Amino acid sequence: MQTQHFFIVGDPLILGADISIILVSAAIIFVLTYFKKWGWLWREWLTTVDHKKIGIMYFISALLMLFRGGVDALLMRLQLMFPNMNLLESEHYNEIFTTHGTIMILFMAMPLIFAMFNIAVPLQIGARDVAYPFLNAVSFWLFFFGALLLNLSFVIGGSPNASWWGYPPLSELTFNPGPGENFYILSIQISGIGSIATGINFLITILKMRAPGMRLMDMPLFTWSVLSSCIVIIAAFPVLTVALFLLFMDRFAGAHFFTMTHGGDPMMYVNLFWMWGHPEVYIVVLPAFGIFSEVVSVFSKKVIFGYTSMVVSLLLISVYAYFTWVHHFFTMGAGADVNTFFSISTMLIAIPTGVKVFNWLLTMYRGRIRMTEPMLWTLGFIVCFVVGGATGVMLSVAPADYQYHNSYFVVAHFHNVLIGGTVFGMFAGMTYWWPKIFGFKLNPTLGKWAFWLWNIGFYVCFMPQYALGFMGMTRRIYTYPDDMGWTPYNVVSTIGAFIMALGFVFQVWQIVYSAKRMDRDVTGDPWDGHTLEWSTTSPAPYYNFAVIPKVEGRDAFWKEKKKRSQPDYKPEKRELKPIHFPKNSGIPFIMGVCFFIAGFGLTFHWVWLGVIGLIGVAATLYARSFQYDTEYVIPVEEIKKTEAALGRDI
Amino acid sequence: MAHAVETGVKHEDHESIKIAGFWIFLVQDVLLFATLFATYVVLRNHYAGGPTPKELFDVPGFVAETFILLTSSFTSGLAALQLNKKSVGGLITWLVITGVLGLAFLGFEINEFTNMVQEGATISTSAFLSAFFTLVGTHGAHVTLGLGWMLGLIIQLARRGITPVTSRKVSVLSLYWHFLDAVWIFIFTVVYLIGVM
Numbered sequence: 001m002q003t004q005h006f007f008i009v010g011d012p013l014i015l016g017a018d019i020s021i022i023l024v025s026a027a028i029i030f031v032l033t034y035f036k037k038w039g040w041l042w043r044e045w046l047t048t049v050d051h052k053k054i055g056i057m058y059f060i061s062a063l064l065m066l067f068r069g070g071v072d073a074l075l076m077r078l079q080l081m082f083p084n085m086n087l088l089e090s091e092h093y094n095e096i097f098t099t100h101g102t103i104m105i106l107f108m109a110m111p112l113i114f115a116m117f118n119i120a121v122p123l124q125i126g127a128r129d130v131a132y133p134f135l136n137a138v139s140f141w142l143f144f145f146g147a148l149l150l151n152l153s154f155v156i157g158g159s160p161n162a163s164w165w166g167y168p169p170l171s172e173l174t175f176n177p178g179p180g181e182n183f184y185i186l187s188i189q190i191s192g193i194g195s196i197a198t199g200i201n202f203l204i205t206i207l208k209m210r211a212p213g214m215r216l217m218d219m220p221l222f223t224w225s226v227l228s229s230c231i232v233i234i235a236a237f238p239v240l241t242v243a244l245f246l247l248f249m250d251r252f253a254g255a256h257f258f259t260m261t262h263g264g265d266p267m268m269y270v271n272l273f274w275m276w277g278h279p280e281v282y283i284v285v286l287p288a289f290g291i292f293s294e295v296v297s298v299f300s301k302k303v304i305f306g307y308t309s310m311v312v313s314l315l316l317i318s319v320y321a322y323f324t325w326v327h328h329f330f331t332m333g334a335g336a337d338v339n340t341f342f343s344i345s346t347m348l349i350a351i352p353t354g355v356k357v358f359n360w361l362l363t364m365y366r367g368r369i370r371m372t373e374p375m376l377w378t379l380g381f382i383v384c385f386v387v388g389g390a391t392g393v394m395l396s397v398a399p400a401d402y403q404y405h406n407s408y409f410v411v412a413h414f415h416n417v418l419i420g421g422t423v424f425g426m427f428a429g430m431t432y433w434w435p436k437i438f439g440f441k442l443n444p445t446l447g448k449w450a451f452w453l454w455n456i457g458f459y460v461c462f463m464p465q466y467a468l469g470f471m472g473m474t475r476r477i478y479t480y481p482d483d484m485g486w487t488p489y490n491v492v493s494t495i496g497a498f499i500m501a502l503g504f505v506f507q508v509w510q511i512v513y514s515a516k517r518m519d520r521d522v523t524g525d526p527w528d529g530h531t532l533e534w535s536t537t538s539p540a541p542y543y544n545f546a547v548i549p550k551v552e553g554r555d556a557f558w559k560e561k562k563k564r565s566q567p568d569y570k571p572e573k574r575e576l577k578p579i580h581f582p583k584n585s586g587i588p589f590i591m592g593v594c595f596f597i598a599g600f601g602l603t604f605h606w607v608w609l610g611v612i613g614l615i616g617v618a619a620t621l622y623a624r625s626f627q628y629d630t631e632y633v634i635p636v637e638e639i640k641k642t643e644a645a646l647g648r649d650i
Numbered sequence: 651m652a653h654a655v656e657t658g659v660k661h662e663d664h665e666s667i668k669i670a671g672f673w674i675f676l677v678q679d680v681l682l683f684a685t686l687f688a689t690y691v692v693l694r695n696h697y698a699g700g701p702t703p704k705e706l707f708d709v710p711g712f713v714a715e716t717f718i719l720l721t722s723s724f725t726s727g728l729a730a731l732q733l734n735k736k737s738v739g740g741l742i743t744w745l746v747i748t749g750v751l752g753l754a755f756l757g758f759e760i761n762e763f764t765n766m767v768q769e770g771a772t773i774s775t776s777a778f779l780s781a782f783f784t785l786v787g788t789h790g791a792h793v794t795l796g797l798g799w800m801l802g803l804i805i806q807l808a809r810r811g812i813t814p815v816t817s818r819k820v821s822v823l824s825l826y827w828h829f830l831d832a833v834w835i836f837i838f839t840v841v842y843l844i845g846v847m
């Protein structure tokens with residue numbers, strides 16, 4: 001690897017990014033040093049095992065990645081706005097759609113759902129933390145350093161350019177000799193280990209850590225959705241791990257899994273990739289479904305309509321998710337029988353989804369609806385997802401898909417469900433749980449601006465793309481001639497993208513403004529919520545609950561509040577006991593650094609550096625295994641003091 | 651150990667929660683191997699003019715390997731019995747024996763791989779060999795990891811004796827070891843037996 005290939009400096013856009021990265025890093029280091037915050041950063045954040053703080057770190061990282069992926073999107077839309085534009089050359093365009101897709105799915109959507117898992121699940125089930133707090137921190141740092149590795153590719157060595165699928169033979173060494181695809185493989189691999197760990201962690205948390213009295217069928221629907229999402233993670237991610245590992249073996253060790261020669265079979269990668277890839281879209285959308293269920297019920301002041309059918313359809317979706325993967329490549333030509341099977345299985349999955357939509361609508365029916373921000377995002381989602389679902393069913397008709405395949409129709413469809421489903425869902429969750437996490441509400445006026453800008457921008461951007469698809473515009477083209485008749489649609493689409501960007505600006509403004517101006521939430525229950533997370537203070541103390549709540553049936557906190565309002569209500573005597581609590585640890589962070597070093601070394605085929613990194617990983621695992629003193633006891637006195645400071649008397 | 655402290659879960663449950671998580675970890679590892687098996691089956695006769703299993707596999711070699719690993723699974727079972735008897739000495743002894751058998755297994759595997767490479771049958775020769783080396787090698791890597799883990803655990807047992815934590819660790823490790831044995835039986839059948847038949 002020569003140095004002039006190592007640092008990418010030729011392109012002015014990248015040079016600009018280089019400079020801004022250096023400036024931002026310098027600024028951060030300066031601020032931390034000037035305000036003497038290094039110790040604070042290490043003690044409070046880098047070594048934390050508290051699920052709430054880990055949730056916040058996931059959240060901030062996801063927003064940063066949304067920004068990065070969004071800048072990519074704007075660059076692409078600018079390039080496509082007019083025919084024969086020269087903003088991005090073809091190679092650069094390829095890199096940008098690849099990093100955009102990879103970042104948005106794996107380093108934006110995934111951490112965003114994990115943020116919500118962490119923020120809400122333990123509180124919703126009345127637990128003090130997740131089942132494995134240490135592992136939870138490991139998951140976060142693996143995600144973090146994986147994301148860092150991928151983002152580094154932009155300025156060092158060159159970004160991957162074979163799309164977020166990384167299909168061989170294009171991603172093989174013969175056609176892609178640079179380090180770009182290695183960045184892609186290794187960054188996903190590292191964060192993927194973290195994702196599997198998160199799946200296991202939350203599955204066990206939900207199964208084993210619920211407050212006494214909470215049966216499975218008493219769980220809030222968000223918790224149910226996380227449970228099904230975790231099942232899908234555990235079942236699907238190993239397949240991705242193997243697919244990428246085999247591709248890595250091809251590139252690194254000269255194997256022939258997916259090459260065109262020596263008996264390799266590129267289509268096998270395609271199959272493996274989508275055996276993970278289709279379930280992946282459910283991994284990121286199921287938690288959104290869960291959030292909508294919470295929001296609809298709270299803001300309609302009703303219990304959710306059809307709880308059991310909601311649970312059943314969540315579980316059905318997580319099983320069906322495995323039987324649709326071929327719909328991503330009907331054109332492979334697997335034969336009429338195979339395509340028919342996958343066509344029908346894809347259509348079937350619309351049924352449980354439809355059930356959920358009707359349940360949400362029926363929950364709202366004759367409810368006392370409060371048009372808060374989370375509720376707005378939910379309504380925006382329902383409309384958007386119905387459009388996206390309908391075009392999805394269109395795509396599932398195999399013969400018709402021969403026309404739509406790889407056209408802008410597909411681009412419009414998946415943004416319809418990913419933005420309308422996952423992103424709107426997480427925005428609903430963000431605005432809903434914000435007071436619980438940070439202790440203050442978000443300014444609703446700015447939020448409504450953000451909502452409308454995102455929504456209008458969305459349709460302006462993506463509806464023309466359906467038309468463009470019909471007119472023959474293929475995806476992943478970097479420019480087009482001016483006699484295609486596509487120009488007006490592309491102009492409109494780009495305007496829409498900028499409207500959404502403005503929506504994002506409003507969200508940042510909203511957060512900054514609200515942090516300064518909005519009142520603190522002293523009640524702990526600003527929305528008149530139904531579930532246990534609203535029974536503790538906002539923000540929750542680090543041990544979540546001074547006394548573990550006792551649960552009777554669904555919507556436990558709502559019932560509790562009703563009981564309390566009875567005239568003959570006598571509060572139960574709550575006896576405080578010392579709490580066993582996990583100690584903070586620097587090992588997860590250091591392990592992440594070691595993984596990063598290993599990934600970086602292997603990316604550049606510097607085996608020595610890879611080995612050093614892996615030895616570091618092994619050493620951190622060993623160090624942890626030899627640690628026995630990993631917990632401490634919070635004495636009753638301290639609990640009392642903390643509770644008193646939060647305005648709760650015991 | 652009696653704890654009058656409240657954690658949200660009872661303290662005794664801590665160790666059982668860890669074992670439950672390990673089961674789920676094994677589930678995902680099963681899927682990982684299942685995927686590798688699937689690729690192997692797809693590619694198993696993509697010789698690309700290279701050698702075939704019949705020419706490559708050495709029957710006494712892989713039978714011996716299998717025998718050694720099965721025995722090690724048995725000895726790790728004996729170790730678990732010592733755990734029930736609360737005998738640290740016996741436990742460590744059987745773990746050491748298991749570890750030595752695991753090392754012998756690895757020795758056979760490394761020997762097999764180097765012989766094949768010397769005969770010119772490398773991972774780059776054909777898709778079949780890529781799949782072979784990757785599947786069997788991944789199992790070997792798991793065994794190596796298990797051995798490192800076993801070493802760490804033996805040291806901990808020697809230092810701390812049998813406590814709820816160390817005995818949970820022993821149970822988890824022996825689960826892992828039996829699991830590797832089960833995977834090997836599939837490799838033995840799908841790769842070696844069907845290969846030479």
Ligand code: HEM
Nearest residue numbers: 073076077097098101104105109163164418475476477497
């Ligand atoms: C915020 C507004 C967004 C805009 C304006 C936008 C725009 C685009 C554009 C222009 C492309 C390239 C199309 C092509 O050349 O074929 C693209 C691809 C893609 N986008 Fe987005 N996007 C946005 C948000 C998202 C989000 C939130 C996600 C996922 C959660 C996402 C996932 C993807 C994926 C997976 C691809 C495919 C990449 C590939 O072809 O390999 N996008 N997007």
Ligand SMILES: [Cu+2]
Nearest residue numbers: 278324325328
């Ligand atoms: Cu799909």
